[in-house]
Amino acid sequence: MTDMETPSEVRPDVARPKRAHWHIDDIAYGAIDPSRVFGDEALFHMVASASFIETGSDTYTHNLVAHFADYPEMASWLSAHWEPEDLQHGAALARYAQTVWPRFPWRAAYESFFAEYSRLCTMEALQAGALEMVARCVVEMGTSTYYQLLRTLAERAGEPVLADLANRIRVDEVGHYKQFLTDFKTLKGQHPVSRWDVMRVLWARLRELRESDSDVALRHVWTHAHAADVDLFPDGSHTFEELSGRLFHLLSQNLPLEQATRMTLRPLMLPHRIENWLQTPAVWLGRRQW
Ligand SMILES: [Fe+2]
Numbered sequence: 001m002t003d004m005e006t007p008s009e010v011r012p013d014v015a016r017p018k019r020a021h022w023h024i025d026d027i028a029y030g031a032i033d034p035s036r037v038f039g040d041e042a043l044f045h046m047v048a049s050a051s052f053i054e055t056g057s058d059t060y061t062h063n064l065v066a067h068f069a070d071y072p073e074m075a076s077w078l079s080a081h082w083e084p085e086d087l088q089h090g091a092a093l094a095r096y097a098q099t100v101w102p103r104f105p106w107r108a109a110y111e112s113f114f115a116e117y118s119r120l121c122t123m124e125a126l127q128a129g130a131l132e133m134v135a136r137c138v139v140e141m142g143t144s145t146y147y148q149l150l151r152t153l154a155e156r157a158g159e160p161v162l163a164d165l166a167n168r169i170r171v172d173e174v175g176h177y178k179q180f181l182t183d184f185k186t187l188k189g190q191h192p193v194s195r196w197d198v199m200r201v202l203w204a205r206l207r208e209l210r211e212s213d214s215d216v217a218l219r220h221v222w223t224h225a226h227a228a229d230v231d232l233f234p235d236g237s238h239t240f241e242e243l244s245g246r247l248f249h250l251l252s253q254n255l256p257l258e259q260a261t262r263m264t265l266r267p268l269m270l271p272h273r274i275e276n277w278l279q280t281p282a283v284w285l286g287r288r289q290w
Pocket residue numbers: 054085086089143169173
């Protein structure tokens with residue numbers, strides 16, 4: 001792909017258009033046809049586990065705001081935009097889950113998830129200065145990829161309300177990515193970091209993406225959806241391992257890897273020619289990793 005073809009969404013140099021931000025009330029919950037997705041075990045687990053992580057995101061925001069207290073503009077963007085947007089993602093997804101799967105005990109399941117998850121969000125887990133912004137870029141690359149995939153699966157299931165919700169969230173996540181990339185450049189300008197350090201953080205965070213938060217959320221969703229008095233999918237996966245295997249397969253088959261790779265490589269700030277040249281082997285490596 002040449003630079004001319006680079007999707008403008010991942011080109012940080014393109015000025016971000018001012019857009020009216022959406023509100024949870026804009027989602028047409030009343031128009032959902034539950035029969036299209038009710039029996040879809042994969043979609044349920046994707047929606048519910050994302051709703052947990054997004055709802056718990058304020059814990060993480062407070063840590064980040066404290067971490068960047070010396071940079072008031074960055075800290076205020078985190079509390080004024082990032083946090084309310086992610087909390088709205090959580091609320092909108094939770095409402096979707098409760099509309100289609102009303103028997104799922106969302107609150108009880110979330111509380112058991114949060115008791116475990118809040119212990120993982122510690123200050124020690126944050127990188128210093130510009131390198132934390134690299135880690136944030138990887139996380140936002142991961143979330144935007146996830147919602148792109150959720151949108152694709154919702155479209156395939158013929159459920160336009162979920163496709164619309166997933167797409168709105170995806171656009172927000174791309175916006176977060178762009179903001180963190182801008183902040184990375186600012187901090188790097190003040191306290192230079194080596195490409196080697198950037199590469200080390202990229203690699204470490206990519207590995208973590210496969211293990212941490214989403215796995216915790218998925219386990220708590222599974223446990224509560226399969227409690228004897230709920231049993232949402234009597235004909236679905238028999239064990240948690242079977243379900244995660246199914247999801248893993250679904251993800252690896254449908255991941256938009258080209259875009260994800262471009263977003264991952266961008267903080268290395270390589271010359272365009274080299275970035276383009278690296279794109280193909282990096283996609284190959286990403287596919288192998290999955
Ligand atoms: Fe989010």
